[in-house]
Amino acid sequence: MKIKHVALLVLLVSVAVFSRPQDIGQPATIDLGMGAFANSSGPILLTVDSALVTRTLGNPYVMFYAYMASKDSNRKISVAAKDIIIRYNGKDLSLPTVRELRSNYGGINRDYSLYGQLGKEAVIASWVRMYQFPTRPNFFPPTDMSTDIAVDTGSMFGFYGFDTPLYLKNPGFAKGDKMTFVVKDRKNPDIISECEVVLK
Secondary structure (H helix, E strand, C coil): CHHHHHHHHHHHHHHHHHCCCCCCCCCCEEEEECCEEEECCCCEEEEEECCCHHHCCCCCEEEEEEEEEECCCCCCEEEEHHHCEEEECCEEEECCCHHHHHHHCCCHHHHHHHHHHCCCHHHHCCHHHHCECCCCCCCCCCCCCCCCCCCCEEEEECCECEEEEEEEECCCCCCCCEEEEEEECCCCCCCEEEEEEECC
């Protein structure tokens, strides 16, 4: 009788372990609402806000907004703009260079203004609320005289994250489109995280 009980217990534990709703390697993006999506399962915490994109689908370039931080507060992570890719319709899209964007698109300051007017309640509901995001240069700063210097790498350490617009040349985005943002450490490509986004 005891052997049967032990066998039953082993079976129940096995079912519980192998029927977990989320596998260890499975990205776990959470839809925060209001166009924001977050994934805190990887070494780089990542939240992507697409709220502005759905309002500017006709623009030649569209601006997402990303918040990143190191999940391990003792690990310094640096993410280069050139290493960020967006998987969309079977293709890997890269961010434009600052020179390309400024040469071909005159709506950067307008995008900043519009994004500033949108609510950030959904973003703040994610892991973002636990970190600080100091005002500093980012990948695509506005073109006014006070903040016209762009950086090519964003660093994060401890409870200080990095936030930045992520511009993409518009491939013909439409509501309902899905894409995956992939970010990795500049020096160690094994430190990588993803965040799935759906344009709503």
